[in-house]
Amino acid sequence: MKGVLVREFRPFAEVEVTEMPDPSPGPGEVVVDVSAAEANYPDILVIEGKYQIKPPLPFSPGKAAAGRVSAIGPEVDGIRIGDRVAVQVEYGAYAEKVRVRAESCFAMPDGMPFEKGAALGLVYQTAWFALKDRAGFKPGEVVLVLGASGGIGVAALQLAKALGAKTVIAGVLGAPNAEVARRAGADHVVELSGEDLRDRLRAEISAATDGHGADIVIDPVGGEANAAALRAMAWCGRMVIIGFASGEIPSIKANYLLVKNIAVSGLQWSDYRDRTPERVREAQTEIFDLFSQGRLDPYVSRVVPLQRFHEALAALRDGQAQGKIILSVGGGDT
Ligand SMILES: NC(=O)c1ccc[n+]([C@@H]2O[C@H](COP(=O)([O-])OP(=O)(O)OC[C@H]3O[C@@H](n4cnc5c(N)ncnc54)[C@H](OP(=O)(O)O)[C@@H]3O)[C@@H](O)[C@H]2O)c1
Structure with missing residues (x-):
């Protein structure tokens, strides 16, 4: 698969999209084929090694995405191959596939585009x-x-x-x-x-x-x-x-x-995500319900292909981003 690969902490302008091994799910995990990933200001800090949590090198950044489940590990219930889900991770969403704990996978409401599913992640x-x-x-x-x-x-x-x-x-x-x-x-x-x-x-x-x-x-x-x-x-x-x-x-x-x-x-x-996943699920359910009822709708100001993730991060760094910038990834499946 292709993904943004950080081999050492450095300015994001020096990081590239490259070929990397596909992830495989361990116990309690699934792999999701990413269609849309949320670009967030903290991603810049993570890539540069200035964030409070430093992923083990090498890694792909990115904290939220949406796509379809493509592989399921042991000890996972209630998720099927092909399910449309939004996911939240500490890192790894700037790639064509992301490995995620099943408890951090949320079924998207019918009709919700992947861009919106990703945009209703970290910031909401x-x-x-x-x-x-x-x-x-x-x-x-x-x-x-x-x-x-x-x-x-x-x-x-x-x-x-x-x-x-x-x-x-x-x-x-x-x-x-x-x-x-x-x-x-x-x-x-x-x-x-x-x-x-x-x-x-x-x-x-x-x-x-x-x-x-x-x-x-x-x-x-x-x-x-x-x-x-x-x-x-x-x-x-x-x-x-x-x-x-x-x-x-x-x-x-x-x-x-x-x-x-x-x-x-x-x-x-992120402490809530790791310590109280049941409350994070409660939050995501309410956020998706409010979307389905037409009571909130994320403002996606730009969609940028993953290959051009630098543009998204530069806009966030320079105060040129309004609402959310989303990275389109993979086949753009709907
Ligand atoms: N604690 C957490 O769990 C958590 C989670 C997510 C994000 N964050 C942090 O929250 C912050 C904001 O994230 P975000 O995703 O909302 O970023 P963002 O999309 O870049 O938005 C930042 C906002 O702050 C405004 N701003 C910048 N400098 C300002 C100033 N001097 N006075 C008034 N307004 C100013 C920006 O306006 P302009 O666009 O005009 O510059 C923009 O509206 C970041 O520091 C991020 O790391 C924390």
Whole structure:
């Protein structure tokens, strides 16, 4: 099979698609012929050896994919050859075949294209756990999503809306990104660049919520936006730290936490995948159900052939990606 092969940790521009051995499934595992793989910002960190989990060399990157089951190992029940599935893995999805634990394989609803199945992977899972697990989301709450035009951002906006948020506010950079956030269901959009962000953000969110503030802040951005969002929170608000797309890890001012009884928590989604697969299945079932009901739909802004994966990762690195970029892999089976 062909796949992206990382022989040593290095810049992704120096990594190529190459011929490599087909995987075979061990006990409790299946092999899936990949039709679509999700390109994610963390893939860059994994390839460069800067991610918290370093795969054993050599390896293929890629954390989520969709395709058809082509081989089944011993001790696997309920999965058949040819099943259309979405899968989640620590690495390995940037290839024509991926080996995956059966418990991390999810049957796709009828009629769901593989691109959408792959796009409903890592970022929707992360947004679901951020909202429902870390933030304890309740219908009727106000949710502020930073980096709202990106992968996590669009997923969090759509999920918060679909789960019954009263008001969903998107924090974005620039007018084109504001449009993406509106299309994803944002009730209000706030600009995260420019002068006086700290005071302006608090004033705009107060005005948008009749003085209430944000019950929940979903933050994949960090930096200045994080500090400003903290000041815009409601009493007993919950902030979830997901990533640092701005490149700056924020320092949280503890006095804000004390004054408004605010809780700040971190989220590392892959731990849920490995420690509580049954909750990940619960999340994927709800995400697929919401898709089938027409209540959320991933925004796939570009589909790029696997051979040109560099383009997808460069767009993510350079802030040129909106919603999701998907890699088309293999025969493009439907
Ligand atoms: N904790 C976890 O389990 C987990 C899971 C998945 C991802 N992550 C992390 O979450 C982060 C975001 O992932 P993603 O897939 O959403 O990435 P993405 O698609 O590249 O989106 C990043 C978003 O942040 C915005 N942004 C960048 N710099 C900013 C700044 N200085 N101020 C305000 N907004 C800024 C971007 O806007 P522009 O496009 O205009 O630059 C974009 O909307 C990454 O750091 C990733 O590693 C963590």
